[in-house]
Amino acid sequence: MKFQPIHRSRIVAALQEYGPMTTQELADQLDLPKKIVASCIANTRYLHPGKILRVVRRLPVTGQWGRDVAVYAAEPGPDADCKVNPAKRRKQVQTRYREKHKALISARSLKKIPSPINPFMGLVARENRSALARYSRITG
Structure with missing residues (x-):
């Protein structure tokens, strides 16, 4: 898949206009496949670390396995500290299991x-x- 700079400019413009969003929200907003949006964000963060895009927070994933979902913003700076306390996460998982x-x-x-x-x-x-x-x- 070839990286196109026009996608990066559209993603940055959307983040500046609507505020921080996840890759899925960006894909829905821009009418692009999620794979293209995710690869564009990854390439931008690799080529320009801390200059264009940063992670402002992470949303916990519920109902499925996987990493927490990153919320991106079009602003320079380091990523937000997104450390999760393992004991707290385990307690959340056990609570969801008991409810279900x-x-x-x-x-x-x-x-x-x-x-x-x-x-x-x-x-x-x-x-x-x-x-x-x-x-x-x-x-x-």
Whole structure:
């Protein structure tokens, strides 16, 4: 893929006009493939380090694996410090996992009860479990 300076000027103009954006937002704004925008930004940052484009912050990626998404601005200077505390990131991942798999975790925790009343009790909301347990004892 050949690098074209016209893309760089369009990217810089868009960043100056609309403010900091990610590569996906730039690609949508300029109607270009994301691959072209990403390679143009990478080449510009390689050829002119700290002079044209810089990373102002990083957005965390959720729902998929990968690096955090860089947000670029058309201004000179060093990149922003984007260090992520590994313990904090791990806690965020575990929280998302618990939210996503709440029913499964509840069902597993019911196995620890010596006499389970209903195998589907883990799928019921916690606030309704006691009422359902009483009902199943009466009817069962």
